[in-house]
Amino acid sequence: MNQGQSTGSSDRLVAEALSCVRGGRILFRDLTFALEPGQAGLLAGPNGVGKSSLLRLIAGLLKPSTGSCIVPETRALCDDRLALDEHLPLDQALRFWAKLDGSDDADVTAAMARAGLSHLAEVPVRYFSTGQRQRARLARTYLTDARLWLLDEPANGLDTDSVARLGTVLQDHLDNGGIILAASHIPLPIGFDLTLKLEPLEELEACL
Numbered sequence: 001m002n003q004g005q006s007t008g009s010s011d012r013l014v015a016e017a018l019s020c021v022r023g024g025r026i027l028f029r030d031l032t033f034a035l036e037p038g039q040a041g042l043l044a045g046p047n048g049v050g051k052s053s054l055l056r057l058i059a060g061l062l063k064p065s066t067g068s069c070i071v072p073e074t075r076a077l078c079d080d081r082l083a084l085d086e087h088l089p090l091d092q093a094l095r096f097w098a099k100l101d102g103s104d105d106a107d108v109t110a111a112m113a114r115a116g117l118s119h120l121a122e123v124p125v126r127y128f129s130t131g132q133r134q135r136a137r138l139a140r141t142y143l144t145d146a147r148l149w150l151l152d153e154p155a156n157g158l159d160t161d162s163v164a165r166l167g168t169v170l171q172d173h174l175d176n177g178g179i180i181l182a183a184s185h186i187p188l189p190i191g192f193d194l195t196l197k198l199e200p201l202e203e204l205e206a207c208l
C-alpha cells in the first residue's frame with residue numbers, strides 16, 4: 001500500500017490524488033481539488049460515502065491511503081463531537097479553550113454572540129437542547145482564529161433563524177480570507193466555489 005501524507009502548510013487547501021480506506025473499504029480515490037483564501041467548498045453525497053472521513057483526513061486526524069494534502073497551518077473541525085465540558089456554564093467551558101488558543105474573554109463573548117448564545121452564557125452546557133448544542137459547537141469554532149474551517153453538517157438541528165445567522169458568520173469568515181469546506185445535507189446560505197460530489201465505490205475490499 002502506498003501510504004499517503006497530510007503534510008505541508010500554505011494559505012491554500014490543496015488535495016492531491018487523495019484516497020481513503022476505512023474498515024477495509026475504499027471510500028474515495030484520486031480526489032484532487034484546491035480552495036483559495038476566501039473560497040468555500042461543499043461536500044455532497046449519500047450517507048456513508050466518506051464526507052466526514054475526508055474532513056477528518058484534512059484535519060489531520062486520519063491518514064490518507066494515497067495522496068497528499070497541503071493545508072493552512074490553523075484549522076478547526078466542527079463535527080458532532082461536543083468538545084466542551086458539559087458541567088460548566090457555556091462561557092466558562094469556552095474560556096477553557098480560549099486560554100489554550102490564546103483568545104481572551106472578549107473573544108468568548110463575541111463567539112457566543114455570533115452563535116446566538118449570549119443569553120445562555122451562564123447555563124451549564126448539559127442543559128442545552130439539540131440546536132443549542134449545535135450552536136455551542138459552532139461557537140467553539142468561531143472562537144478559534146483558524147483559517148480553514150472544516151464543518152461537518154453545521155446546520156444540523158438549527159432553526160431557520162440560526163441557519164441564517166450561520167450563513168452570516170460563514171460569509172464573514174470568507175470575506176476575511178478564510179477557507180471553508182463543509183459537508184451538509186441541508187442547503188447552506190452561502191455561495192460555494194466548488195462542489196465535490198462523492199459517489200459510492202463498488203469495491204468491497206481495499207486494493208490500493
Ligand SMILES: Nc1ncnc2c1ncn2[C@@H]1O[C@H](COP(=O)(O)OP(=O)(O)OP(=O)(O)O)[C@@H](O)[C@H]1O
Nearest residue numbers: 022023027045046047048049050051052053054183
Ligand atoms: N472508525 C471507523 N472504522 C471503520 N470504518 C469507519 C470508521 N468510521 C467510519 N467508518 C465507515 O466509513 C464510511 C464513511 O463514513 P463517513 O462518516 O465518512 O460517511 P459520511 O459520508 O460522512 O456519511 P453521513 O452522510 O452519514 O454523515 C462508512 O461506511 C463508515 O461505516
